[in-house]
Amino acid sequence: MRATQFLIATEKETPADAVVISHKLMLRSGMIRKLAAGLYTWMPLGLRTLRKIENIVREEMDRAGAQEILMPTVQPAELWEESGRWYQYGGELMRLKDRHNREFCYGPTAEEVVTDIARNNLSSYKQLPMNLYQVQTKFRDETRPRFGVMRAREFTMKDGYSFHANEESLQETYERMHEAYSRIFNRLGLDFRPVLADTGSIGGASSHEFHVLAESGEDDIAFSDSSDYAANVELAEALAPAGERPAASKELEKVSTPDVTSIEDVAALLNVATSDVLKAIVVRGTSEAEDAEEGEAGEPVVLFLRGDHQLNEIKAEKLPGVLSPLQFASADEVQKIGGVAGFTGPRGLSARVYVDRSAAHMADFVCGANETDAHFTGANWGRDVEEGTIADLRNVVAGDPSPCGKGTLDIKRGIEVGHIFQLGTKYSEALKATVLDENGKDRVMMMGCYGIGVSRVVAAAIEQNNDDNGIIWPDAIAPFHVGIVPMNMHKSEAVKEAAEKLYNELTEAGFEVYMDDRDKKTSPGVKFADMELMGIPHRVVISDRGLEAGALEYKHRSAEEKEEIAADNVLNVLKERIKLG
C-alpha cells in the first residue's frame, strides 16, 4: 500500500474522552472513528488488524474440528422466552420490535439460536460431538460504554458452541478448545494466561478465562511462580497459613478507641500492624422462614478477616446461609446481633460467624469490643472470643502459597479476551434439545461454549504493546509488516528505483508493505512519527547517502538503535525477522 492511496487519519492530539492507552492510540493512529457512544467505525488501518485476528481465530477453530456458521444478529424473543433469559437479562439486551410488532433482540450472544439449530438438525448421538462457531457482530447496550472498542456496545465476537452425548465428550472438546485458544493467543503474539474462572450461577464443571496481561487490565490474575496454575483472584483459593496457630502470650484488655473505626486508624492508634487487627464484615443472611421468598434477607452473618486482607465477595456469597448477591447489613441490623458498627468483634455475638483461614491463625490480636469507642487488645480465639466456622473468605495476595501446592503466587492485571465454559444442560434442557441415544431414548445434549472478543483483542494487544510514540504490533497482527520511507523520492531517481524494487520484492514475498510516498510537503519526521504511531514493526529507510554506501537503514519498532543492512541483503534479513504467526 502506498501512503498516497491510503486513508491516513493520524492525529497529533489525543481526543479528550479517551482514557486508556489503547483507545487513545486507536483514535490517534486512525484505526477507528467514533460514530456514537460505544459505536465505532473500523477505518482501513484498524480493519486490517481486526481481520488478521479473525482469520487466525478461524484457522485454529477449523483445525480443532469446529465448523463455521453465521447466525442472524436479530433473534426472536420466543427463543429467549424458552430459555428464560428474556426476563432475566437486564438493560444490556437491546430489544426491538418489527413492523408487525413482534419482539426481537440484537443478539449479545447466541446460546438460544444455536441450541435451536441443534435441536432441529441433530437427531442421533452418532452426529455428536458437534462444534459450531461464528464470527459475528454482537450488541450489548452498556449503561456506560467506555475505553473505545474495549467496552463498546457493538463489537465483533467469535462465539462457539459444542454439543455432546455425555460429560466425557464435553470434557474432551473443552480441552481441545483450551488448546486451540492457547494456540490462537500464541499465534497472535500476545503474553496471555488461561486462568480458572468462576462458573457463576450456571454451575458447570469448569470455566477458564484467557487474559492478555497488561497493567491497565480490569482483572487481577493470581498465578504460581513455579507451575501453570493461574486463576482469577475472584476464584483463587487462599490456603490456611502453614503450621500451628501461635500460642497466646498477652492478656485481654479493653482499650478506648474513640471515633476510631477503620482498621488503619485502629492499628495506628494502638501501634500495631494492620495484620494484627481483626476485621469484621456483617452481611445479610438468607431467611429461614418457611414462607420466605427467594432473595429475602434473614439474620445477619458476621465474617472475620485479618485487617490487611480483602473480602472476596464471590467466595462469601457461596457460604451456607449468606444471601447472594452479597448485601451488607445496616447499623441497626448489626446492633440486633450484639455488634456495634465500627466496633464489632467476635466476643458475645448472637449470629452465625465465619472466620477466614488466615484470621483463624491470629493470636494476641486487636478486635472490636462490641461497645462504642472500644476495642480489645491481646484477644485470642477460644480463650477470649468464640471461634466460628473457618472458611476461605479473602482474596489471595502476592506471596501467598499457590493453591496448586507449588511455588508462591504473583498477581498481575489482565484483560479478559476469551472465555471457555462447560454449560452442561442449562440451555439444551430449557429448549428440549435432545438426541436419541444408543438405546433409542431421548437424551438432553450437554453443551460447552467458547468466546473470543475479537475486537477487544485489538485493544488488549495495544495495551500490552505500546510506548510513548505509539503502537508496537506483533508481526502476526500488524496492519503492515514493513514500512518503507524513501528519502527525497521525488528528487532522487536512485531512491525511487530502490524503493519501488524493495516494495515489489517484499510484496511478492507475501509481506504487506506500507510505502510512504507522500511528497516533500510531508517531512520525513512526520512520516517516521506516523509509522511509529501506526505500530508498523519493521522500518526501512532508503536514502541517496545509504545507497551510495550500498546500505539501507533498518529499525525494528521496539529497538533503540537503527542498523545498516547491505541493500542486497534486506529481503533476506526481513524474511528471517518477520514472524507471520
Place this chain on the structure above:
Amino acid sequence: MRATQFLIATEKETPADAVVISHKLMLRSGMIRKLAAGLYTWMPLGLRTLRKIENIVREEMDRAGAQEILMPTVQPAELWEESGRWYQYGGELMRLKDRHNREFCYGPTAEEVVTDIARNNLSSYKQLPMNLYQVQTKFRDETRPRFGVMRAREFTMKDGYSFHANEESLQETYERMHEAYSRIFNRLGLDFRPVLADTGSIGGASSHEFHVLAESGEDDIAFSDSSDYAANVELAEALAPAGERPAASKELEKVSTPDVTSIEDVAALLNVATSDVLKAIVVRGTSEAEDAEEGEAGEPVVLFLRGDHQLNEIKAEKLPGVLSPLQFASADEVQKIGGVAGFTGPRGLSARVYVDRSAAHMADFVCGANETDAHFTGANWGRDVEEGTIADLRNVVAGDPSPCGKGTLDIKRGIEVGHIFQLGTKYSEALKATVLDENGKDRVMMMGCYGIGVSRVVAAAIEQNNDDNGIIWPDAIAPFHVGIVPMNMHKSEAVKEAAEKLYNELTEAGFEVYMDDRDKKTSPGVKFADMELMGIPHRVVISDRGLEAGALEYKHRSAEEKEEIAADNVLNVLKERIKLG
C-alpha cells in the same frame, strides 16, 4: 472435508413455504436454515459459498483502489435526520431505542454514516478521490420477506461509496467500478448483464444495475442482439417505427360493441389484430391550482397505446402534467373529460392527450367512440380523431429495434445483484460534507455509491445453475470443488488407500475436497444424491473394479455421461478442468 466431520443437513422433502428454486435447493441441500421470517442461519455448507463470493468481491474492490472499512450496523437517528431520510424512509427502516431512549436504526444502507466519516476525515481536494466500501450485515424490515435469502430481512451486502472533487472524477471512478463489477460477476462464473437503470427521484447522471440472467428473475432486461446495449425494460427507449405512417384507406364507421371493453375482446369481435386497436389509459394529472399541494390531483390525462403494447409507468410518470406516482382515473373522472370507461377514444376529448410513438403510426385503426357499447373502425389520426403529443409511453418488446441503433432487442428476465449509482451531492450537501478546493474554498463533494447483494448472489447463482437433482455450482463459488465417493471404503483397503491419497493430493493442490466417508449404512445412491443436491461440480468415484483397471470414474455435475480416467492422471485432469476464478 470428510462427510463424517461435516454437518450434513440435506433433506429429501421440499419445505412447504419455499416457492423459488434457489430457496428450495438452499434449504434441501442444508445451506441455510430459517430462524424466523426473513432471518436465516448460514450453515457450514452455505457459508462456504457466501465467503467465496465475499472474497472475490473484496479482491476486485481492492484491485480497483477501494479501501475496506467496517461501519456499525446500528446508526444514530441524528444522521438520518440530517439527510431527511429518517422521515422519508418507510416501515422498512428498523428503528430502535437504546436504554437511554436515544433513537437509532439498524442500517439498511450507509450513505449517512459514510458521508459523516468523509466530512470528518477529508479536508482537502488533494485527498480525493476516496473510495470506501464494507461487507456488512444489513437489515430491511420487509413487509413480506420471501424467496429465502433472495428477499430476506437480514442480509449481507457490499456497499461502497466514493467521494470526488468534481464530476469528471466521479465519472472516472464510476467507470472503474463498472469494470470491477463486470470482473466480479465474470469471476463468479455467472451469466450477467450490466443494464442501464432508472435513476429514480435522486436524478444523477447515470445508474447501472447488474443482473444475473435467470428465468425466475423479477426484472425484464432488454438487450441488443448486436451491441453491448442492455437496459431494464423500465428504462429502455421504444423508438418510433421506421418510415412514414401508412395512408388512410378505410372510412370511419361506428360499430356496436355491447359490453365489449377489453382490447382482446374488441379485436376478436371485429376480427382484427390487437395491434389494430387503440388502447386508452386515463390517469390523473397534476393540479394546476396555485394553492395546490404536492401530489394533489388535477384534470385527467389520456394516454393512447397500440393495443398489443404495455404502458411503461415510469415513462408515463415523467410526462409533463402527469401525477407521480401514477394514479388511474375513476370512471367519473373519465366521464368528465368526455370519455366512457371501456369505450374511450381520441375523438372529441377535452383533456391533455399523449400518444405513444407506435400508436401514432397506426392507420385505419379501431378505437373507442366515447359512447357506451360503441367503437369506431377505420379511424385515422388527423382525419377522424385529434392528434395528441407524441411520446414514448410503452415497454419495449422483443423484436423492437435497439435504441442504440444497432440490431434488435431481445428480452430476458434478470435478478438484480448489483447497482452502481452516481449520487451527485444529495447526501454530501445535506450533511455539509465539503473539502477545500484549489482556491481554498469549501466545495461540496460529489458522491457515487456501489452495492452488491452478496447473500442474494448466492440465490441468483442457483437460479441460473440448477437441474432436477439440485445445484450446479460454478467452480469459483462451489462449497467444495471435488467430491470423492469411495465405494465400499470400509471393506476395501485398496479403495480406502486410493481415496485418502487422492484426497490429500487434491487438498495439497489447493482444491477443496468433500469425501463421503460415511459407512455402509449410507448407500452409494444417497451419497451421489447428496453431492448432486449440494452442487459439487467435479465428482470422482473410486471402486475396486475401477482400480483393478487402473481407472477412476469422473463426472462433471452438468455432464450427461461419466468418464473413465486413468488413476494416475486424475490430478492433472482436475487441475485442468477446475477454474478457480
